[in-house]
Amino acid sequence: MSYSQFLSHVCMPHAVFLQLKTSSKSNAGSSLGHCSKVPRNVNLEKLRSGYLFPEISRHEFEHLQKNPNASLIRLGIGDTTHPIPDTITQAMAEHVRGLSTIQGYRGYGAEQGNMALRKAIAGKFYQDMGIKADEIFVSDGAQCDISRLQLLLGPNVTVAVQDPSFPAYIDSSVVVGQAGELEEETGKYRNITYMNCGPENNFFPDLSTIPRTDVIFFCSPNNPTGHAASRQQLKQLVEFAKANGSIIVYDSAYAAYIRDGSHRSIFEIPGAKEVAIEISSFSKFAGFTGVRLGWTVVPEELKYSNGFPVIKDFNRIVCTCFNGASNIAQAGGLACLSTHGYQALHNVIDYYMENAKILVDGFESLDLNVYGGKNAPYIWVHFPGSNSWNVFSEILEKTNILTVPGRGFGPAGEEYIRISAFGQREQILEASRRLKVYL
């Protein structure tokens, strides 16, 4: 099958398809036709490769080309697999049918989101934390919100990220112009502070070694390591931000996976409202990876150095660069937060976490050091002394299992592999079997 047919089958990006087809043009543009006089954005030039997950897809494609009969198990890209509970899709279908009626038709919604949904999010997740519906901005997902926040913050802020971390923080930082060039030797972009997170520091940076930055991206439960920060760690983080006058962008996309009572929201920490923005998503919580729904909390108390409320500028960005999440997705979101919906979704999460347990047990039985898998659907496996892309390739070659090389999440991800726990139970069991044999 052709690459484009493959992509349609697995619904993955065309990033490298475009690369393969047009690479010849980029070298000889002027001889092939008109070139504009518009200079390419130097920030985009700084990006060295495609975004991580399309790169994983490319490897998948190539593997399938060579091994067309391979029974591939996908534990790479963290894509949900379980059908969405009926109660939620029924709400969406009902809303949709309403759009064909006079009473039920809705045009433009509030860019900040449907007020009923904003209230439901406030009530469900931020009860007793003093976060109001007005401080919640509904979106089409955390990845999009990260970029909108970067547009908000602009090119002249400095950022810190965990190392390893979800690639969108770094990539969006480069795109917006906050970062310098990529240093080949270290694999780090200049002007970004990388906060090492590993087993040796309990996956929490030693803040005494971290220089001040304007913005600190922090994800907990963490993608890719699976670590959920403790109250103590979060208090330290908030104090650090307060002492430095920094803004934390707290990614809580996996909060629903917490099993051990760790904090779900940064706003459970006193003082956080003055220093933090929280982003979150229905993707992993509700299987909405394709439906597209998330939210960002910007407390009114969060102020720029001149006293101007950050929320006002974020609102301006949302009104100018966005036009609201789909009202259908929002109807689904509301159903997710009903008692029935919420319970049904937690059953799905339990299912994924049972998958995670199977995978963790499997790796542990091989005497490998395994992290995560307890408060997040990701397992972070250490292969000391290894090159993670090599391990990724070997696992793919020898067991037909897709994973994600830790290096894709930052230099400190080297030697690690991320295994995601989404998938059908039989596949997880089969994957566990294959890994035990191979490893």
Next chain:
Amino acid sequence: MSLMNNLSTSMISSSSSGFLAPISFNSSRTQSVTVPPKIINIVKCVSTPQEQQTTYKTKVSRNANISKLQAGYLFPEVARRRAAHLLKYPNAQVISLGIGDTTEPIPDVITSAMAKRSHGLSTLDGYSGYGAEQGEKALRAALASTFYGNLGIEEDDIFVSDGAKCDISRLQVVFGSNVTMAVQDPSYPAYVDSSVIMGQTGQFQKDVEKYANIEYMRCTPENGFFPDLSTVARTDIIFFCSPNNPTGAAATRDQLTRLVKFAKDNGSIIVYDSAYALYISDDKPRSIFEIPGAKEVAIETASFSKYAGFTGVRLGWTVVPKQLLFSDGFPVAKDFNRIVCTCFNGASNISQAGGLACLSPEGLEAMQEVIGFYKENTKIIVETFNSLGFKVYGGQNAPYVWVHFPGRNSWDVFSEILEKTHIVTTPGSGFGPGGEGFVRVSAFGHRENVLEACRRFKQLYN
């Protein structure tokens, strides 16, 4: 009806949205809102002085680009006035011909496809997670064949999105801060505002009501709403919308040929906004790619919003031809793809299912009916203003009527119409200094409301 009741209801249109955020900043959630007797043109967001001394501030500087913006985005401002008006006259039958929001139900053939997709997500076979960020293949193919059939635009030149407004900002992110841009004057405010946010502009110059470093291409009745390109300075990017929001003018083949030549000679990139193309009633081009050579100089953005009533469903697309290259030969599509993969995660799969149904033969026919309905509204509005002796533009190829009020301040006219007839319109100056002296009347609305609005216009202006 109290303010909070009125404005906090769940599915209220965006008209009140911008209002909701600011009201809580003044900390008092009182019911009374002072409506100033004089309507001021410029609304500034300033924090209340007493808060600055007592509350904690971070040490993060506010983004200087955003601080250049003079007021809220235009349409939330209009919504704010509408809401304030409703406070003053709680029993008024306000008719909204301001924000161009669709009002008619979506045809069944489209919603049934979306309902089916929704239900399917609850099944093993029908469940889908992340989709391709560029959009579902079937939809991209259908867009290519429906709109660009014989124009040499292929499926993989098309990027499905959650709407043109979002695409405009993503395009700005692709271009970055070091490009210059030109816009029509007047124009849809998102081009200018996104340019300011990206850092492409200088400060707002109050005397001329323009941002420094943007080339404003005046479009007036005198020049047939097409700029005199011989007076336009070279810029890297040229935003061009046809049929035009707000003037309703649709560019001729000849005009677009000149525009393409201008872009080619200058090495510029046209961002062509074709969101209203299906409203064209005559033989004006519907796509920039109908013009030979356009693929080397243009990007086209489009939307299902005004065709299928998808303003809330959220679906659009952008075409970036493979032939479009930066000055170093690098394909623009590659960078756009990278942005789409990094800053976006695809349009909602349910919306995309709806989009595919829109492009079925039955769907296309159904969309044409809805478009026809709005066009009939437009005709009624045009006739009304004509009969009252106004000079009226647009309305032929777009759902907007551009009414001239010579010598008058457009926010004043807006206020007068609102005050005296309870009709919301959009003041022309909100679209740029070239809009001063005009008011945009949009033709979306239930027929009874449009007819009633026209009755009231006749009463006011007779």
